[in-house]
Amino acid sequence: MTSTFIHVKFIFTFVLLLCFHLGKSQKIITGTVIDANSNEPLIAANISVPGSTQGSITDFDGNFTIEINDQVKVLEISYIGYTTQNLNLTNQTNYIIKLLQGKVLDEVLVIGYSVIKKSDKTGAVTSVSSDELNTGRLSDPIEALQGKAAGVTVSKQGGDPNSGFSVNIRGAASFTSGTGPLFVVDGVPGVDPTTIAPTDIASYNVLKDAASTAIYGARGANGVIIITTKSGKRGDGENLVIEYSSQLSIDNVSKKYDLLSGDQIRDFANKTGRVFLDGGANVDWQDEIYRTGLTQDHNLSFMNATKSSNFRASLSHMNIQGVIKGSSKTRSIGRLNYSQNAFNDFMTFHARLATTLEKNNYINYGGGISPTNVIYQALRRSPTDKVRNDDGSFYETDRSFQYFNPLAIIEDIQNNRDAKRILGNVSLDLNFFKNLKGWINGAYIRDDDESLYFEPRFTASNQTNGRGVRSYNNKIAKIWESTLTYTKNIKEAHNFSVMAGHSYQIEQYDGFRVTGRNATSDYIGANNMAIFLDHETERPFGYKNENILAALFSRATYDYKSKYLFSASIRREGSSKFGLNNRWGWFPSASFGWNLLEESFFGNQKIFDQLKLRLSYGLAGNQNIPSDREKILFGPSGRAINPENGEEVINYTIAGGTNPNPNLKWETNAETNIGIDFGIMNGKLSGSIELYQRRTYDLVYDFQVPVPPNRQPRTTGNAGEIKNTGIEATLQYFVLNKKSLKWKTLVALNTNRQKTVSLGNEEFQLGEIQTLFVSGRGLVGGINNAQVIRPGLAVGTFVMPEYAGLSDDGKFLFYTAAGGVTRDVSKAERRVVGSAQPKFQIGWSNYFTIGKNLDISASFRSIIGYKVLNVTRMVFSNPSDLPTLNVLQEGLEEYDRGLTSNPTLSSYYLEDASFLRLDNVTIGYNLNIKHKYIKSVRFYVTGTNLLLITGYSGIDPEISFGGSEFGRDQYDVYPRTRTITLGFNSKF
Template identity: 30%
Template sequence: MLFGLSFGTLNLEAARPATNRVPLKTNPNQLADLRVQGTVTDENGLPLPGVSVKIKGTKTVVSTNSAGKFEIDVPSTTTVLVFSFIGYATREVTVADQKNISIQLKPTSNTLQDVEIVSIGYGTISSKEVTSAVAHVDASQFRQGGARNPLDLIVGKVAGLQLSRSGSNPNTGISVQLRGAVTVNGSSSPLFVIDGIPGGNADLLQQDDIESIDILKDGSGAAIYGTSANAGVIIITTKKGKAGPAAFNYSSYFRKDYMQRRPDYLSADEYRAKILSGELKQKDFGSSTDFYDQLINHDNLSQNHNLALSGGTDKTSYRASLNYRDLEGISRENGREEYGLRLNITQKGLNDRLTAQINLATNFNKANLLGGGGWESESAKNPTLSNYNPDGSYRFDLTSTNEFARLAQETSNRKQQTSSADGKVDLNIIEGLQASLFGSVTRNNYNDGQYRLKASEDSMENTDSRGGGYAYKGTFLSQAYAVEPTLQYKKTLFDKHSISAIGGYSYRYYMEEGSGASNRGFINDLLREDNLNTGAPLSPATASVSSFKNDNTLIAFFGRLNYAFDNKYMAQFILRREGSSKFGTNNKWATFPAVSVGWNLTEEDFMKNYKFIDFMKLRVGYGLTGNSGIANNASRVTLGGGGKYLFPDGNYYETYGPNRNPNPNLKWETKRELNIGLDFKLFEKRLTGAIDVFKRTTKDLLDTYTSPQPPYVRDFLYTNVGTISSKGIEIALSYDAIRHTDFTWSMDVTASTLSNQLDSYSNDIYKVKYKTFGSIGGAGALGDAYTTYEGGKIGVFYGKRFAGFTPDGKWLFYNRNGEAVRNDQINNSRDDLNATDLVPLGNAVPKYYASWTNNFRYKNFDLRIFLRGKFDFDILNTTALTYGNKTWSGNLLRDTFTKFSQIDDTYMYTDYYIEKGSYVKIDEITLGYNFNFKTNWLRKLHVYVTGQNLATFTNYTGNDPDYVLDNGLGNEINGQRLGIDARGPYPSTRSFVVGLNVGF
């Protein structure tokens, strides 16, 4: 019945009587003195079917047909007709002497009501009643075109939200941090809630399907999600169908990427000249090869197409969208092709007391994972080498990989399907009391396949199966289930007391499993990874097989109470009791309370004289959240394979043993957060904004510590020790500078400041003076870049302070007495602060973030200019550290012979290579034009051109400072480390987009 009603809406003429008169009079004995007919249209002049046309004060009612037409018999010319339709403002019209009435209904949008509706988890609330720190971004504020991830749409739009990407690789994710680091080893990413699905998969989202994004920043609001919300909550709401005629929307864009900045290495001719001059003692091989350029896909062109159909009646509404996206990276053999489908159906029944909603989404994609790497190794090769031997075959050697050949002789693909289904039923039991049941399932499955030809470098250099092909096949499957019944009550008492309460139960189950198998020795390249047993006979030397499976369960009881008095004083109380299978038997349950209050100052008499203040609200909130983002069996003893070993009988046997020690006392990390905020609208609502000040502390940090043997079997234990804290200020402003009929100018500004520190990392049992993070890697075995002492700030570069060079080019560093000494006279100990010569060298965490958006409209033209920046932070330039030193035997930076020309010594980690990373970026300029159409088949047409990442203003000499990780503690995230500019990152690109949006 549900689908029948929905598709009936599509075939409008078939679903309704052929005549335009809809005889729905509820009183057949009523005498008709006058027959009135007419048409009802929307704000665009399009017909509205299903509009209720009622004689005021009676039960006589008819509905408009598919053409928006109606006929009704009225008793007199003084009759008043009431036109009503969900989502549109009700209108009343006196018949008088009119026999044909044409009426237009206007939507009751949030803009018209001057009320912004904000998602706060398990419900929505007016922005005027919000008492916690919540940021709301709707589709009109999104960045235009080219979003690879939903959060790309709001880069720089939310104060306190830091988003970092390692480059423009279409197959890598985005790292997210809200208000600084909150953990050492637990999950540091906010919880995603997509259409109510906790932990929803962002891969299922397309930018044209998203209605709004809400961010719960502080603990007083996020506590409703308990342990999943330690790092905040990002709530994404997709577009839904609306009552009205069937409407199609098509959007499309094409995107071209260009290299923005590449490392400044010597060309082959320059390298050859340095050899001839004696500045380089290397060999000239006679060729001229730009190895870096050979990795670039100069012909890249990405495209996106989305077609959506929506409509319905006041009983049934629907929205369906189809999406095709082909993303090509700037790197060769690096792309992603996707097909997506999303369907939403909403059905009302039982006299509108029952509402049922179903959301279905699926995404099929094929990713080419082969390319995207090799940038460092190719840049650093001697440019007088060739990719080929004199006979035309690929040149291989045992010191480096021929990336050009690898891209031609290997394949690495992933075929993935991600799906979700969720449904919700709301039943209004009595006035104000609503029972709801929500359920969801998400499934993510992919198959990986790799093959290396017999003639590939890997196959030719393999000692166990030389000259035989290599194949790998892997699978992964994850499934998540959620069931959440809730009961909600809303009531207004004595016109001044407003109460809203919700209570519920949450059950979540997550399972993941995977397997992988490989083999070598394939005598031909025909079957590749599709038939692994056609390779060499399976043996530990040539083949490998692995598999895993784990799961976890989380259950919770939660409640929230909102109270408001006379639109002046507001309060919110949250309590969540939660249990997880991840934690020890003694600590499986925890309680997370929160409270926040709001004071609408503009309702007070003492504010009446301040005419320039239209609205001002003070907020204070305090709440607890937890962190359960750890391994599923972290508290238990688990057994695992120790590897296959050759026994005296000549056979290989697997060994087994415990992987970890048990810890029955393992529990959640707990974050306590205080937030004070001010929301305001000034100068006839021209200036609006919010200011938030926060202080948060996470206790019982989860990490691995050394454990005594005995009684423990293993020498390490996963346990709770330590405290981390952060504090900051966030500002978000919007200003309507000019408001004219033909010209408008508005701007949005965000700014924030952040400070993080590791308060403690020891207790009576486990003693740790400091933690080191951020492996520098590369030549020289230089160790970790960061040392964080108890009570010290996070992200501090710690090492030797540069003092100069000796006449023969050897390093000099300052010791603790301020004397310039050679490296062998430096005390590198970190244990005794009174003896060490190591000092803080800088901080990789930006102290300030800012963005500035300008929106202009002149008649039908619109222009958006978006700038953002990060300030007061440092970056370790490891490219200069390694390839600015003549010790390296391959290619070198041009600065080696100018800026770094004095160096005649080994690689060294020092502040000599630490640079200021502050920058301002012109991140987006979009110029668009809106065509105004008033036809029955074309509603709108908007075309635009966009430039992204157009220019970066900085004194930093390395790669794009925006692509250097600015969050975390220094441990690796998506291949990045805090503040360390990798030697071969995926390139930064400048993009140009051409797109259109059509409604018909």
């Protein structure tokens, strides 16, 4: 009995002591987080325990309460736009934490095969997070980056939802190799960014200088854009998080061509006595082919995270009805990102899977003067013609010169594409030792495109008695990469890292194209090519090829107390696209950073919070050329009759239009970059300034060569050099940071000057390249190429007769080389009269938070100092076409001032296209919801392209700046739209 009592007493005492101990092991910390400058409270600042999921956030007054283990010595305090601060806990239980503005000081950057702190960067790298991107209806995720990064031109001519954006970094230039950057998505190079839903993107990191892109070797010359997609994150707790967003967009044509009405044409005919076929109508053919476009966009995601794993799964669906009848785009994307830590964090397994289904319905609007060019026919057709006959059929006339009903073209012709994309990616992060880490990555990409085109026999515009085209294109890419990284810190002063890796990529392409004419049915279409009687006029075509890239690379970094920073990389890479003598090359880089504020000679200055000088140099390559240019190609050349037996046979011969070149190699970009990063006023104002010079040499071009001794008249070779020199500036300023109003503004601006240094070498000679051919009804003159590439000029330079006025009898006059004037354009001097290269580009973005619930953002963009050749005005302001064909209102003005000349390529039609555009305005409101399962709901309205200020006379001054030919606005541009988007975001 006594023994039992003693045992019970002992247990009771032990439990009391244990409870006392447990009670003492927890403590409650309270505090207030405020702005270090204004002393205003910071709402929803994060308070967390490093290395755990414990955390809290501040309330409306900046106060917080958190219960933690007594052993915790440090709390981490973070807030968007501010420098993260570690709070060392003492015996007190209430704290006041003052945060400094300037998140940029601690921001993380994703660079080639590594992640670094922004304060440690030594190259020209720009990061744009998801909350800074453009919003609203985005037909292409790259549109979200427009105007957000200095030196990055994201452009698109027109508003076709089925056409993509052109991306050009620092005036990237090439004659034939393409100027687009390399896209890397979650560590996988060469991914098509249009396969990503905009709501899945966490950030863009843009590598601009060659020192940053050299690690990507023969694909880094035009810059690299690294896209990181969203994933589940630690700290979200172990509960499932569901996000759903939806938006509806309404598109309308922002500006129509100012054409004559039917009554104006009748008045002109009566005034001049000219005879024409009057259909009695007064039709606006633009209104007949245009409509209000509607876009629906739905996004659903599921996310979860624990201490050892996280995942995010998302589904996105977008349906765009274009503003031209018959044009549409449907895109569905599924994405799964999963990560799992294993073996006590020795290994982290990452698996990513993404699939995209896309269907495009096209309308024909390219190709200049064409019987199937819907836009050209709508502009050219007389408004006196009616749309339909009394029986409902389309009205057509007996006129010649390819004059057809544009609405009939839209309804009769079938033109669509089905695309399927899949990306699978598995990677391992390995922690061998404290200082030694490994990374293994494998990826599989498959793209399948199937296109179908069909013109029925009775199409108004048909000249082939029915025509069908069916094509299929397939691409498979397999990628294997791995790295090993060793880091070492010596006495908290010297920090080293060495990374070595390998990359192997194989790309396989195959496809075919079959064309048929003389259809026997209008109902089956091109789904069954057997309905066509003629397959010989346009022979069937097929292909299959393979490209291989293999590389070894390494990077070494060193910093001394974060005062002096040094980085160097080298990549040895081989590409099967090039000749046997030049398949392998070296791509080195070196960069240096100097944090000046760490120097004692700066003393106790209080102006700068950050001041760093950077210097870099590197070599990167461009391998964007077609396959097999270094080989002798052999293929069928047609059919013949065997004279011995009279049977039909296929002839074979050397195919292709170029000679094989075993010395062909990549274009090389050698770039020097000087940069300054700065922050002042406790991070209230921060930014960077970059000065660069880029030399692109060994340009790839199809050079003319003599025959014989060559088999073909052209050889793809390397010769020539282009130089780009420019300045970039990025500024971030927290204008206001009060409890009731916060205002952050971002400015990205750049200027670039380009010059062609040379076009030839000892092996290949080239005096100049004539580009930008223009055409149109009534166009007269000898040379109709509007631009010339030659030493001393930039790509996109206009060289043409210079307009000198009108003669007394209404003829164009042009300047001659002797300084006189002539009406004979063949005797006029072809002069440099302008350039399509812009002098300045500016992006200005503003973000406002009003109170707790209201947010507003507005983004402006301006491109200044470039010219556009208005071919539409050239062709459609000719009064001699009246009254049979329609013209712009300017055609009447030209008639009234006595113009009698036909359109002639000259500076008369060259216009300054500088503009200021309000790209994007968003007003959002967060509902005050206190519900167990509903975390947040936000409604918003977005306006896109609401304001345009320009002196350009066409419907829109913006052009696509990619490639070697740009600067032409030619009567076949899909109209740009003005868009209003209504949407909401919710989180559960």
